[in-house]
Amino acid sequence: MALTLKHLFAVIMLSGAFSLVSAMLFVVMDAVDVAFTEAAVGAGVSTVLMLATMALTVRVQKETKKPILLPLVVVCLVGVLLIYGTLDMPNFGAFDSPAQAHLGSTYLNITYKDMGIPNVVTGILASYRGYDTLGETVVVLTAGLGVILLLSGLKGRKDKE
Amino acid sequence: MDSNLNFIFGHLPYWLFIILMLSGLFIVVSRGNLIKKIVGLNIFQTSVFMFYISIGKMKGGTAPILLDKSANNAAVIYSNPLPHVLILTAIVVGIATTALGLALIIKIREEYDTVEEDDIQKMDQNDLKKYNKKNVMET
Incomplete structure (x- = not known):
């Protein structure tokens, strides 16, 4: 849909709907924390940001003819390689996969004793990976500074011209 | 035959995420x-997330929020x-x-x-041509 639609408003709304559906998929796959982060950030904030960008730039995509063959070949090549990579993986939902065999169960056992929080994901995020979460906020701060620096020059330039 | 079918159904979620x-x-x-392009990048990103979450999923598992405080309840399976x-x-x-x-x-x-990418590229090339011409005239 996003390929053929010319109106960017429809494209952005569909992208928001996609985020919401993906949040539901996360719930199905037991990742409730990820699901409501995705619903708030992906379907909410990201859609609002894109709408704001659209309002400041253009609403309708220009009609352009781009060659489609080369991208198609590249995408197919990447797809074949990735699917080849999955052939060695354990089945979806398997108990004996390498991802389940090591640290996951350890954290399930020790998180409540260490933190007293029944939600294991929150416990790991805020304590065992606390420095990483701090680094994440630094990333967000840097991005915010970048956005401010990029956008603060806008009006001055117009006045000069 | 049965094991083949089992393999295909076990890997189908991964393949769907890859197609996405x-x-x-x-x-x-x-x-x-x-x-x-940004919308496409978002779709790309979200499907990678789905792939990653699907690795941690266990059949019959539930969300990793402990049901009883002492944890080690063998009857409950938690996803990774x-x-x-x-x-x-x-x-x-x-x-961000x-x-x-x-x-x-x-x-x-x-x-x-x-x-639009095409227009931007065209303008850049025009600018480059003008700049080169000016340099040639000066030297």
């Missing part, structure tokens, strides 16, 4: 409009919490990069008065 990822990649590569933690971080970093990309688009539109 490829559609995102295709939008990024083949569309000229910069806002559409570690992929969830990693993806939570990745989602927030993803929105999206915001920066959108700000760049606004700036590009300010300078070039367009958000």
